[in-house]
Amino acid sequence: MIKEACVESFLEARLAQDKGANRIELCSDLANDGLTPDFEILKKACSELDIPVMVMARPRAGNFVHSAEEIEAMKAAIDQAKEAGAAGVVFGLLTPNNKIDEANTRLLAEYAKPLPVTFHKAIDEMDDPEEGVRILKTIPNIKRILSSGGKATALEGQEVIRNMIAEAEGKIIILVAGKVTIDNVSEIQQITGTTELHGRKIVGDLTTKK
Incomplete structure (x- = not known):
């Protein structure tokens, strides 16, 4: 089981590693579901941690319908991820419908190559996340999809998550999120059958003194 901890500072990232996280997703502004992190924090995390660092590329809060200018900003974030030595990038884009x-x-x-891509929880905005899997598994270099099955929590979305994993046919990893914590991670792994899980408290509380 891979446990990916979602963090927004270097101190949180290091604490997550110390508590047993296998991978980090580094963001800023988690109150708005995560935005592109500060480049200096990214460089420090990539150089000083012993576990892989995935980097959010998201230029603003709100919906996932991005303009041409925002696409360029996401390219710039990908460039920074490559420069810093990140293990991959995380983004998600939807149409107006x-x-x-x-x-x-x-x-x-x-554009992200050779860095692998995780398509983030934008997929949970879709009426049918399984349709999203059908499309994304045909796009080269999309290696993971972060999802809670279209529900607020992975437990609520477990049936859809299982269907998404079946639809993925082993071509793409469904990275399960949605209030996954140190207390329920094993249960959620068992009921969904996933191999990778993601959460803010997946290895426990990461509260640090600022």
Whole structure:
């Protein structure tokens, strides 16, 4: 089981590593579901941690319908991830009617190479996340999809998550999120059958004194 801890500072990242996280997702502004992190924090995390660091590329809070200018900002975030030595990037793009923005997703997934891509919880805005899996598994370099099955929690979304894993056919990893904590991570792993899980408290409380 891979436990990915979602953090927004270097101190949180180091504490997550010390508590047993296998991987980090580094963001800023988690109150708004995560934005592109500060470059200096990213460089420090990538150089000083012993576990892989995935980097959020998201230029603003709100919806996941991105303009041409915002796509360029996401490219810049990907450039920074490469420069810092990150293990991969995380982004998600939808159309105005909450379908996968296939054209721009393909463009950015190609641009991100050789860094692998996680398509984030934007997929949970879709009416049918399984449809999202069907599309994303055809896009080269999309290696993971972060999802709580379209629900607020992984426990609520467990049936959809299982269906998403089946739809993925082993071609893409469903990285399960949604109030996954140190107390329920084993249960959620067992009921969904996933191999990778993600959470703010997946290895416990990461509260640090600022």
